[in-house]
Amino acid sequence: MVDPYKSWLDAGVAEAMGALALEDLAKPDWETHPPFKYFLRAMERLGGAATLLDAGCGVGHYSEVLARRYPRVRYTGFDFSPHMVDEARRLWPGREFFVADMVGHDYAGHDVVLASSLIEVMDDWARGSEALCQTLTGKLVLHRVRVHGGPTVRNDTTGYPGQPTYTHVHNERELLNFYEERGLSAVWREYWTEHPQATYIFEKA
Structure with missing residues (x-):
């Protein structure tokens, strides 16, 4: 049985992800890198955040990415992996990062909550999303979500660097229904042209 949490808790994985992030951000055309490009397009629609x-x-x-294009937005980040948070603090000193779990976290008081590449690598993504839906007071940017028209499936794959993990490919209608049933409506979406992924903005209905 693949245990993705073991991968994300590995110090080597955090180090590899940090190196990859620096490489992507050092490119002259970094803004065309799909994860950054579609995140910035979402932020364009959240100009008052x-x-x-x-x-x-x-x-x-x-x-x-925010510091370069939206420096007035105050950023805070958390991750359940202490190694990820340590690497974030090393790469971006002076910025606010802390260790916490998505389950049971209080999301109130933020204009925007970003969840990027998150629900597709969570075994119980629905449980992890419950607290978010219950306590969200601003907008939710659901980013880098793998969606299609077929049934939701889980694909075993390889993460960083060579660690076994998996990703969910969600049935889009089921995914939207999940959030709608919890009071959130998708007010904007964009399907990526480079990969079968999408970025959404949700708000309280």
Whole structure:
């Protein structure tokens, strides 16, 4: 049985992700990198946002994306992996990162909550999303979500660097229904042209 949590808790994985983030951000055309490009497009529609909470922030690279293009937005990030948070603090000193679990966290008080590459690698993603739906007071940016028209499936794959993990490919209608039943409506979405992924903005209905 693949245990993705073991992968994300590995210090070597955090180090590899940090190196990859620096490599992507050092490119002259970094803004065309799909994860950054579609995140920035979502932020264009959230121009009045003053605070952003990055749930499952990994090595915190979206803090640098914000610093370059939306420096007035106050960024805070958390991850359940102490190694990820340590790497984020090493890469981006002076920025706010802390260790916490998505389950049971209080998301109130933030203009934007970013969940990037998160629900597809969580075994019980629905449980992890419950607290978010219950306590969200701002907008939710659900980013880098794998969706299609077929049934939701779990694919075993390889993560960083060579660690076994898995990803969920969600039935889009079921995914949207999940959030709608909990009072959140998708007010904007964009399907990626480079990969079968999507980025959504949700708000309280």
